[in-house]
Amino acid sequence: MSHNIDPTDYVEVESGSLKFQDESQQAKFELGVCMAVYKWDELNTAVENSWGGANSSEKRDWISAIVIELFDEKVVDIQLIEETLLYAMVDEFDTEVDNDSALEIAAIIMKFYKDVGIKNYTDIEFLYNKYQEKQARGASNVAKIHIEEDPNNPDVSDSEEDDEEDENIPTLHEDSMDIDEEPSGPIVDDDGFELVQKKGRKGRR
Incomplete structure (x- = not known):
């Protein structure tokens, strides 16, 4: 698909902005952007595996907003x-995408913008209907914000969130590890025994 895409394709207005003045058109375009972003498999993988932390689903919606x-x-x-899509993946999910998938999603978004300009909503509504059908079947949980409700990882997501926090701390903040891990259990004293125990537990993972 990507070989048929012209990366220099663009839309432009002489004055004002590209935002549609007609609210219904703008709403359709925003829906189209969301559906295109939700169609991006690489991003979906990052969200489902909580690579962006506990609020990975919110980050996906934020990517739609910045587009x-x-x-x-x-x-x-x-x-x-x-x-914009690639930078967002790096910044929010620490993930570099080295294929043309972001280009393909960008091309879909550009097509949707041009379609909305002539009030052709067929492709946007097609994607939206597919999305709704998937939600109705319960085949996907992408609309839910809480990662712990991910049907693909019902038993491990809580520990994964803890791992996210542990792995993001390591050498930069070793001195404050006991503070960061306080919610995991009571602090017996200030002599460092809790810290030693927690490091040992982390090492067994």
């Missing part, structure tokens, strides 16, 4: 959308 904001400007091209 929508790109169209507050006078000109947007496919490459700008692609770069």
Whole structure:
């Protein structure tokens, strides 16, 4: 698919912004952006595995929002959308995507913008209907914010969240490890015994 995409394809207005003045058109475009972002398998994998932490689902919605904001400007091209998606994956999920998937999602978003401009909502509604069907079947939990409710990882997500916190702390904040881990159990004294025990538990993982 990507070989048919022109990364220099763009939309532009002479004045104002690319945002649709008609509220119903703008709403359809925003829905289209969300559906395109939700279609991105690499991002879905990052969310389902909580690579962005406990609020990974919220971060996915935030990515949709920053893409929508790109169209507050006078000109947007496919490459700008692609770069925005890739940077967001690195910043929010510590994940580098080295294939053309972000380019393909960017191309879909650009197509949706042009479709909405002529009030053609067919493809957007098709994706939205597929999304709703998946939700109705219970086949996906992407609309839920709480990672612990992920049907693919019902038993391990809580410990994964703890692991996220542990792994993000290591050498930068070793001195404060006992403080960061306080919620896990009571502090017996200030002599460091709790810290030693917790380090040993972490080492067994």
